[in-house]
Amino acid sequence: MSDKKAARTPGGNSWSIEDALDLYQIPAWGKGYFSINAAGHVVVRPDTTTDREIDLHEVVQGLLARDLRTPVVVRFSDILAHRLKRLHDAFAQAIAENEYRNRYAAVFPIKVNQQRLVVEEVFRYGKPYGFGLEVGSKPELLSVMAMTEGSPDRLIICNGFKDSSYIEAVILATKLGRTIIPVVENFAELALILRHAETYGVRPRIGVRVKLASEGSGRWRHSAGDRSKFGLFTTEILELVQVLRERDMLDCLQLVHCHPGSQLQDIRRVTEAINELAHVYAELRSLGAGLKYIDVGGGLGVDYDGSGTNFSSSMNYTLAEYASNVVYRIASVCNERGVEHPMIISESGRAIAAHHSLLIFDVLGCSAMDRFEVPPGDIPGPRQRDAPQPVRDLADAFRSVSPRRLVECYHDAQAARDQALQMFKLGLLSLQHRGLVERLYWATCTKIRDAARRLDEIPEELDELEAILSDTYFCNFSVFQSLPDSWAIDQLFPIVPVHRLNEQPARKAVLADITCDSDGKIDRFVSLRDTRRTLELHPLRKGEDYFLAVFLVGAYQETLGDLHNLFGDTHVAHIRLHDEGGWWIEEIVKGDTANKVLEYMEYDVAELYPALSRDCERAVRDGRMTLAESQALKRFYETELDGYTYLEP
Numbered sequence: 001m002s003d004k005k006a007a008r009t010p011g012g013n014s015w016s017i018e019d020a021l022d023l024y025q026i027p028a029w030g031k032g033y034f035s036i037n038a039a040g041h042v043v044v045r046p047d048t049t050t051d052r053e054i055d056l057h058e059v060v061q062g063l064l065a066r067d068l069r070t071p072v073v074v075r076f077s078d079i080l081a082h083r084l085k086r087l088h089d090a091f092a093q094a095i096a097e098n099e100y101r102n103r104y105a106a107v108f109p110i111k112v113n114q115q116r117l118v119v120e121e122v123f124r125y126g127k128p129y130g131f132g133l134e135v136g137s138k139p140e141l142l143s144v145m146a147m148t149e150g151s152p153d154r155l156i157i158c159n160g161f162k163d164s165s166y167i168e169a170v171i172l173a174t175k176l177g178r179t180i181i182p183v184v185e186n187f188a189e190l191a192l193i194l195r196h197a198e199t200y201g202v203r204p205r206i207g208v209r210v211k212l213a214s215e216g217s218g219r220w221r222h223s224a225g226d227r228s229k230f231g232l233f234t235t236e237i238l239e240l241v242q243v244l245r246e247r248d249m250l251d252c253l254q255l256v257h258c259h260p261g262s263q264l265q266d267i268r269r270v271t272e273a274i275n276e277l278a279h280v281y282a283e284l285r286s287l288g289a290g291l292k293y294i295d296v297g298g299g300l301g302v303d304y305d306g307s308g309t310n311f312s313s314s315m316n317y318t319l320a321e322y323a324s325n326v327v328y329r330i331a332s333v334c335n336e337r338g339v340e341h342p343m344i345i346s347e348s349g350r351a352i353a354a355h356h357s358l359l360i361f362d363v364l365g366c367s368a369m370d371r372f373e374v375p376p377g378d379i380p381g382p383r384q385r386d387a388p389q390p391v392r393d394l395a396d397a398f399r400s401v402s403p404r405r406l407v408e409c410y411h412d413a414q415a416a417r418d419q420a421l422q423m424f425k426l427g428l429l430s431l432q433h434r435g436l437v438e439r440l441y442w443a444t445c446t447k448i449r450d451a452a453r454r455l456d457e458i459p460e461e462l463d464e465l466e467a468i469l470s471d472t473y474f475c476n477f478s479v480f481q482s483l484p485d486s487w488a489i490d491q492l493f494p495i496v497p498v499h500r501l502n503e504q505p506a507r508k509a510v511l512a513d514i515t516c517d518s519d520g521k522i523d524r525f526v527s528l529r530d531t532r533r534t535l536e537l538h539p540l541r542k543g544e545d546y547f548l549a550v551f552l553v554g555a556y557q558e559t560l561g562d563l564h565n566l567f568g569d570t571h572v573a574h575i576r577l578h579d580e581g582g583w584w585i586e587e588i589v590k591g592d593t594a595n596k597v598l599e600y601m602e603y604d605v606a607e608l609y610p611a612l613s614r615d616c617e618r619a620v621r622d623g624r625m626t627l628a629e630s631q632a633l634k635r636f637y638e639t640e641l642d643g644y645t646y647l648e649p
């Protein structure tokens with residue numbers, strides 16, 4: 001059956017796979033990498049062709065069969081390879097269209113996902129295009145210096161704050177033969193470069209980060225502008241040129257760089273920044289600098305919500321438009337000024353890594369706000385004197401719900417409940433009556449919501465009822481560990497059930513994680529217009545797993561995650577397409593054990609078990625525990641120390 005064919009839900013309602021694709025907006029944000037098959041399972045199409053797809057539910061079952069329980073991060077290396085190719089192809093096309101007389105290379109900023117396996121794959125798949133790597137700290141530099149063994153021509157761009165030993169390492173790496181460029185981010189770094197270059201007799205390649213004049217817009221707008229943390233003022237750049245000229249080293253100034261901010265939503269921001277940088281390039285060339293590279297930084301966005309708009313979780317341009325804008329701007333400035341076309345570098349991180357990785361977790365249970373029922377016998381009549389007035393008012397609101405009186409009944413119910421709660425606080429209402437008020441109120445709201453759903457147009461005041469009455473699905477993961485940007489900066493990520501998509505999802509829910517933190521929740525979801533406050537999900541079935549997948553999590557989430565409540569790294573699996581069809585698991589990285597996270601926190605893990613064991617033996621000696629009980633506790637403790645930090649139902 002094709003994607004488009006209708007499926008029958010077990011309930012008999014007509015619900016098609018196309019409805020599910022529509023509801024979760026998969027074609028909009030999936031960019032061809034994700035869809036749904038006839039079985040109602042999410043499928044992954046690593047090279048966006050329909051003939052090579054991987055059934056995600058099958059992958060989850062395959063992992064379970066290997067004792068890898070959810071939560072698990074699943075990385076599709078073939079998507080990573082495809083993203084790199086797409087980036088290369090977009091620039092190749094723009095270069096051809098603009099008759100640009102130089103080439104393009106991306107340098108992957110490894111801070112976007114420093115996991116060794118990811119960086120190694122980017123490095124491997126980027127080889128045919130001559131892509132390089134970007135580092136922003138000493139440890140990042142150390143990892144990249146080793147990785148580029150045998151590939152001295154691959155570019156390494158060094159950004160971030162640099163001390164003397166960072167720069168010494170860069171100079172020595174130059175001597176080793178690496179194509180490495182330290183980017184001067186603040187003026188003091190220049191002296192260090194010159195000193196170490198002289199000590200080791202190296203003619204260094206030097207880059208300079210330009211403080212762009214305009215601040216731009218969006219969440220990362222302060223990456224540029226006068227008050228930005230990085231970059232040299234024009235006066236300092238001119239001073240740098242003067243210093244290099246005096247030392248006869250102007251040819252060493254090889255790269256100009258800017259970083260206009262991450263997740264640029266608006267193409268105008270890209271155009272402005274690149275235009276400004278291209279003029280700086282042309283000016284410096286005319287001052288005699290030996291510039292070869294123009295580095296336009298990061299910022300190429302990811303359309304997380306698929307809306308294609310100037311919204312923080314989206315972008316109002318395509319990859320092709322980005323490449324075309326960058327190349328066209330640089331070409332036109334260079335042509336106008338009669339200077340050579342430089343090699344174009346971008347430090348695109350998010351756009352390379354986001355799509356290839358997704359997080360899958362299981363739902364542990366749910367609580368529904370619309371579950372409250374009031375048997376007719378419990379509902380007080382209008383003249384029932386033993387029920388306090390607000391309780392009778394609430395009962396009246398409950399009875400009166402009708403399509404014409406929805407807003408009025410909602411107001412009456414709210415007012416009656418408020419009065420009842422006031423009376424309770426004054427000691428004038430019993431706990432039994434408070435319980436009845438609770439049930440009556442939520443049952444009234446549910447009645448109103450259900451009636452409103454049948455209207456052609458829902459009155460504005462009742463809009464909130466869907467969110468207020470939504471279920472909470474308790475999910476086996478930590479927002480802080482696996483989706484930190486969802487918590488910290490309200491980043492939206494698409495979330496879709498992995499299976500049962502041939503069934504109409506009958507519930508609306510928000511998600512709560514298993515941390516003991518009220519912030520550990522997701523209550524904003526992607527939508528083409530605005531954001532949605534609830535996610536459509538299927539009712540849970542007893543004894544059956546229900547898996548959800550969060551998509552586009554390959555950038556920034558893994559390394560920014562933290563150990564809140566000591567929930568550690570999740571398991572990771574690298575899934576590859578098989579040449580002969582199907583898929584296989586290339587790598588499994590087991591998640592943190594309790595031992596490991598306790599060790600991070602400076603516990604002497606070797607001492608934990610003996611301490612508990614001593615106490616157990618004392619309890620047996622004193623008769624507080626039987627030997628069997630003590631052994632059970634010791635065994636539990638030992639097993640859990642080596643166990644996964646997440647729930648294993």
Ligand SMILES: Cc1ncc(COP(=O)(O)O)c(C=O)c1O
Binds near residue numbers: 109297300
């Ligand atoms: C200097 C620099 N380059 C590149 C990037 C990567 O940006 P993005 O992931 O938006 O492409 C960043 C991230 O903010 C950055 O600070």
